[in-house]
Amino acid sequence: MAQVIRMCAGCRQRAAREELVRLVWSDGAVVVDERCRLPGRGVYLHPGCVAAVLRNRGVGRGLRREVDARQLRDLLDRLAG
Template identity: 45%
Template sequence: MNSLHPIRTCVGCRRRGPATELLRVVVAPDSPGDSFPVVPDPRRRMPGRGAWVHPSPGCVELAERRRAFGRALRVPGPVDSAPVGEYVAELETHPPADNRRR
């Protein structure tokens, strides 16, 4: 692991890695109702407490099954992590162009 980047822990698989390899998720800022929607924050700029997950369907599914999003984000009720699952599925089918590659 490179010590130049902050190290974060995936809430799904519980493995540690550089923050640049994980996806930050937060509770949607304007979340009305009884459910708290968890949304991806790929730019890592949204306000509020964040949790980190590998951008893979397996880690997202594991985090949902373990109810890790709710605990990590410290929300008092049920969470809706469907937006995160949809975002990761989209990444699987259409990976973003990485302009930083050499």
């Protein structure tokens, strides 16, 4: 079976899906989709690209939604830390 490739919203590099974290919009907020099973649009991100994705606002663009910057920063800080 072919390896699934996705693009990181922070650095815009392509990588295997297993190397990236998927973020989705669920219940009015951005959440980490650990099992890659939640429905809807997803945004993929390298764990080390937190600063880049906050700077380029790639999560909001990828999800096609207005994203609360403070909530997203808290979520990504927990992810990186």
